[in-house]
Amino acid sequence: MSWQVYVDNLMADGSCQDSAIVGCMDAKYVWASVPGGTFVNITVDEIDVIVGKDREAFFCGGLILGQKKFSVIRDSLHSDGDWTMDIRTKSQGGDIMDLSSISGIFSD
Numbered sequence: 001m002s003w004q005v006y007v008d009n010l011m012a013d014g015s016c017q018d019s020a021i022v023g024c025m026d027a028k029y030v031w032a033s034v035p036g037g038t039f040v041n042i043t044v045d046e047i048d049v050i051v052g053k054d055r056e057a058f059f060c061g062g063l064i065l066g067q068k069k070f071s072v073i074r075d076s077l078h079s080d081g082d083w084t085m086d087i088r089t090k091s092q093g094g095d096i097m098d099l100s101s102i103s104g105i106f107s108d
Helices: 003-011 044-051 057-061
Strands: 020-022 030-033 063-065 068-076 084-089 096-100
Touching (some): 003 020, 003 030, 044 063, 057 068
Antiparallel strands (some): 020 030, 063 068, 068 084, 084 096
């Protein structure tokens, strides 16, 4: 199964600015992404921060994804039924992005 098809589908209507699918358990790397986008550069350390238990640190200091700094607006990533995090780039008038996490087990 190609995850790139899913990313391409998310981007198709133009309402999404960037997208990536990353592993958050054993295979911690970017599985599929928008070529040239910010999320193509997400690192293992950045994944660990997002899925980690310390939910307060990035509210104070921000969050780095793909070498770009974001402010965390809302964190419901570990909330059943929601699994999202709203973030905003640190630049004035920066983009607002929504992170979504849906856990599942898939066979190739």
